[in-house]
Amino acid sequence: MVSFERVGLRYGLGPEILRDISFSLAPGSLHFLTGASGAGKSSLLSLLYLARKPSRGTVKLFGEDVTAIARRDLPPLRRQIGVVFQDFRLLDHLPVIDNVALPLRVQGIADSQVREHAAELLAWVGLGDHLNALPPTLSGGQKQRVAIARAVIGRPRLLIADEPTGNVDDRIAVRLMRLFDELNRLGTTIVIATHNMQLVQESRHPELRLDGGALYQTRKGAA
Amino acid sequence: MVSFERVGLRYGLGPEILRDISFSLAPGSLHFLTGASGAGKSSLLSLLYLARKPSRGTVKLFGEDVTAIARRDLPPLRRQIGVVFQDFRLLDHLPVIDNVALPLRVQGIADSQVREHAAELLAWVGLGDHLNALPPTLSGGQKQRVAIARAVIGRPRLLIADEPTGNVDDRIAVRLMRLFDELNRLGTTIVIATHNMQLVQESRHPELRLDGGALYQTRKGAA
Amino acid sequence: MKGPGAELKGSELGLERDRERRWIAGVIGTLSLLAALALGLALALSSAGSKWRADFEGIATIEIPATPDPARQAQQLRDVLDILRLDPAIETAQALPRERAEALLAPWLGAENVRALPLPTLVDARLKKGVVFDAGALESTIKTAAPGAQVDDHARWLGGFLAVARAAGIVAVVVVIAVGIAAAGAVGFATRAGLAMHREAVDILHLVGAEDRYIARQFARAALRLAFVGSAIGTGAGAGVLAGAYMLATATGALAFPLPTLDPLGWTILAAVPLAATLVAAISAYATVMRALARIV
Amino acid sequence: MKGPGAELKGSELGLERDRERRWIAGVIGTLSLLAALALGLALALSSAGSKWRADFEGIATIEIPATPDPARQAQQLRDVLDILRLDPAIETAQALPRERAEALLAPWLGAENVRALPLPTLVDARLKKGVVFDAGALESTIKTAAPGAQVDDHARWLGGFLAVARAAGIVAVVVVIAVGIAAAGAVGFATRAGLAMHREAVDILHLVGAEDRYIARQFARAALRLAFVGSAIGTGAGAGVLAGAYMLATATGALAFPLPTLDPLGWTILAAVPLAATLVAAISAYATVMRALARIV
Numbered sequence A, B: 001m002v003s004f005e006r007v008g009l010r011y012g013l014g015p016e017i018l019r020d021i022s023f024s025l026a027p028g029s030l031h032f033l034t035g036a037s038g039a040g041k042s043s044l045l046s047l048l049y050l051a052r053k054p055s056r057g058t059v060k061l062f063g064e065d066v067t068a069i070a071r072r073d074l075p076p077l078r079r080q081i082g083v084v085f086q087d088f089r090l091l092d093h094l095p096v097i098d099n100v101a102l103p104l105r106v107q108g109i110a111d112s113q114v115r116e117h118a119a120e121l122l123a124w125v126g127l128g129d130h131l132n133a134l135p136p137t138l139s140g141g142q143k144q145r146v147a148i149a150r151a152v153i154g155r156p157r158l159l160i161a162d163e164p165t166g167n168v169d170d171r172i173a174v175r176l177m178r179l180f181d182e183l184n185r186l187g188t189t190i191v192i193a194t195h196n197m198q199l200v201q202e203s204r205h206p207e208l209r210l211d212g213g214a215l216y217q218t219r220k221g222a223a
Numbered sequence C, D: 001m002k003g004p005g006a007e008l009k010g011s012e013l014g015l016e017r018d019r020e021r022r023w024i025a026g027v028i029g030t031l032s033l034l035a036a037l038a039l040g041l042a043l044a045l046s047s048a049g050s051k052w053r054a055d056f057e058g059i060a061t062i063e064i065p066a067t068p069d070p071a072r073q074a075q076q077l078r079d080v081l082d083i084l085r086l087d088p089a090i091e092t093a094q095a096l097p098r099e100r101a102e103a104l105l106a107p108w109l110g111a112e113n114v115r116a117l118p119l120p121t122l123v124d125a126r127l128k129k130g131v132v133f134d135a136g137a138l139e140s141t142i143k144t145a146a147p148g149a150q151v152d153d154h155a156r157w158l159g160g161f162l163a164v165a166r167a168a169g170i171v172a173v174v175v176v177i178a179v180g181i182a183a184a185g186a187v188g189f190a191t192r193a194g195l196a197m198h199r200e201a202v203d204i205l206h207l208v209g210a211e212d213r214y215i216a217r218q219f220a221r222a223a224l225r226l227a228f229v230g231s232a233i234g235t236g237a238g239a240g241v242l243a244g245a246y247m248l249a250t251a252t253g254a255l256a257f258p259l260p261t262l263d264p265l266g267w268t269i270l271a272a273v274p275l276a277a278t279l280v281a282a283i284s285a286y287a288t289v290m291r292a293l294a295r296i297v
């Protein structure tokens, strides 16, 4: 599903943020990605969701070497990946429902179908009565849930979430984890970066820990 | 220091987010503000840092009724308030050190003094080696610490933090809480909105809880 | 707040709400106005050229200088007419009545005085079509009969005028091409500015799987809309100026230039200006976005 | 990455990096060019007016018509000169030499023929300063000596010309005012667009305690910079066009208009155009921001 081979990443002429990272994720697995602030979690995830290419090494996704892929072949790959960004990245001038519908819209799927589906998903994350709100009028936790709905609407094979419980209280955090679990059971491979150690410890899923640019696979477990 | 009298807040023609809120904060106190996502924490704080006026009721700050204040008298009041926003609100095109220096700069204080002070503060929050980085190149937790440094550089009498530990791990969360405690001991009145119930429970400071638009003062305590 | 279904298809970037880029409509409008005026002027000159050529091509004028002796001058005229009748290139020849010359001088000398004056005689000769006419050779021959006589086949000034009209046509084409390049450049600039402004939204679209052309289409559509409005107004203003100039010219009778108000080809060419401008803008925006996006990951 | 201290004071909004608003320099430039041309033309006309007035005011021309009898015409001239010498409004009077009139007609009739012709006689009369001169009355008197004689004191065409120059001056002032209003409007529009673009940054500045005028100053500074560059280029181009026109006019000798190349007042007025434009832009930006900010919390 996902495999990194001796991957290194640096920004510009800076030091290597990630050094010699090798790991692979089995289809249908769920992993937590942990590490101190600035350890490189978001950076590693950005390699996974194809926002940048590694400085060295190989990243394989769904069996394809994405470091060698042509630009025009990226969109179909990206459509199989759902992402919840740490800073949400919603389009402020579009109503919530259109933000959620975006991944289907850009594929040219008919509006009527898309909106119904988006409305269902928003109800599912508890925002059924905010369909037409604009993102700037939402609370932090509400935005986060819109971001999650957008990430899953395309039924991605790989779901990536960066700190998805950072802005919600424990009750919602637990609910979101159950939601991720459910998607995982339906076959989606999931990677969740988080600071919430309680969440990690209470879960049966394995943890990948970043420290000093290296990746440690602790609790080789259930997946 | 701060007192709310029968304060109500609605956005546009929507329902009242806050209803009949009355409370007061003693000088030198530290309060947590809790509540579910969407309960109105950020909204209440925005009344405190003078970003909006309540729909009804009276808000007094430092003894002045800010609901009746003239526009031109706001800046001096705002300079006595430091804010850490939930979404950081850094200026992306300015280096970190200039972002931190901003509150002093807009008061016309000489650059030389300001920069030294900003550099010290950044070292104090653990970003001494990122003085000239631009915010988009920082990790989530790093941005949050820049936002905190900016909030305290003006030695505010009132410090308001919205989810200041949302993007950092427990180790840094504890360090930040110690930092707030320290500022509080030096006399700063502090209000922290948070979902981190562990943080609240481990602290000796009182909690204000928002629920259904009403405010409940639990654990009337130390302050 | 907008209701569901209230937004336009393909408005994810919200480009249509950018007031900052509306100046491009003004630029395209001004350029269209320029293009319309250049084209209109060139068409006017070319149509005037055809008319003047029809009027003056095929006519030569012979001037026999004034002499104090009217009888001698009359004899010279008869000799010249004889020569002209024998010339194979000349169809007909006819002396202009003396009144034409008198009318020219009357304001200077008083009509009464002029009547007593010796005046030059003018002869109009209609040339045969398709036969080469050599004004120089004819002049030499005529000078034997009437010393100092001159032959003017209008070729010099008509040729000069036609050269000017041709040059104006070339200038108009150059202006239209320059205007097209300037419009494409301005739209390219505005599009790059728009890309920079919406960089974040473009990133989001990419990350949710949008193809470059999906994004480029939105910019092309926005440019198309602005360019169409601008160029329609600009071309309309240009056509208005041309029509106004025509009316002024006919009203005062000051200009001999027939303006191409009723030339259907001319109006078609003018009407094509906004369409061309719109097309140029849309293509420029599309190409700019595709090129810019190819440079990012 | 910028080192500490590398950035300009007061650049918190980063307005100087907005490429989207650079068009305002082009607009201000075009408007300045317009203002410079309008002013230059008005100054040229006014200076030409002074010169022509100096040349022609105080001179009257008397024309005695041609008669076939030269002796009679000479007698008429003598009579007219006598009348003129007695007129209290006339300082001196002098007949123009016959050659002047001959030169005018030679191209038409041939120099030889003209020499034998009866021609009208022209007399220049210099008027006394401060004495009222009645051309009509003089003409009646002269007609008794020389029937058909005409007196022209140039007042009509000089008056017409001066009226045109005055009208041009008024038009120039109106153009400059309109240009100023348009510039202020464009800057206001661009500033509102800039405020919208940087709304978030403006909010941040407010929340950390910045006063409205602190923010307004940044916009004023940005507008000032753009307007200065634009208007300097535009006014320079306008001055170039005026200088080019002057050179062309003097080289071809085609124009009798002396252009104000060396009139220090004229150049000062032209030099004031970019300064005025810059000032207008800065003030408009400042006022726009202050007004817009007063409307938010």
Ligand SMILES: Nc1ncnc2c1ncn2[C@@H]1O[C@H](COP(=O)(O)OP(=O)(O)OP(=O)(O)O)[C@@H](O)[C@H]1O
Pocket: A011, A012, A014, A017, A035, A036, A037, A038, A039, A040, A041, A042, A043, A044, A086, B136, B137, B138, B139, B140, B141, B142, B167, B168
């Ligand atoms: N675009 C960038 N350019 C330069 N440096 C960057 C960029 N993005 C991140 N960095 C640097 O890379 C390091 C790792 O950042 P990253 O965002 O991956 O950390 P993280 O583990 O996600 O942290 P957090 O838990 O705070 O979100 C940081 O030191 C950061 O300053």
Ligand SMILES: Nc1ncnc2c1ncn2[C@@H]1O[C@H](COP(=O)(O)OP(=O)(O)OP(=O)(O)O)[C@@H](O)[C@H]1O
Pocket: A136, A137, A138, A139, A140, A141, A142, A167, A168, B011, B014, B017, B035, B036, B037, B038, B039, B040, B041, B042, B043, B044, B086
């Ligand atoms: N600008 C706005 N316009 C309209 N509604 C708004 C606006 N800002 C907030 N709201 C609404 O007010 C309610 C409270 O929002 P608020 O951001 O205060 O919640 P919160 O307690 O901070 O939540 P969170 O923990 O998720 O940050 C939400 O339902 C939100 O949709």
Ligand SMILES: [Mg+2]
Pocket: A041, A042, A043, A086, A162, B139, B140, B141
């Ligand atoms: Mg991160």
Ligand SMILES: [Mg+2]
Pocket: A139, A140, A141, B041, B042, B043, B086, B162
């Ligand atoms: Mg909040």
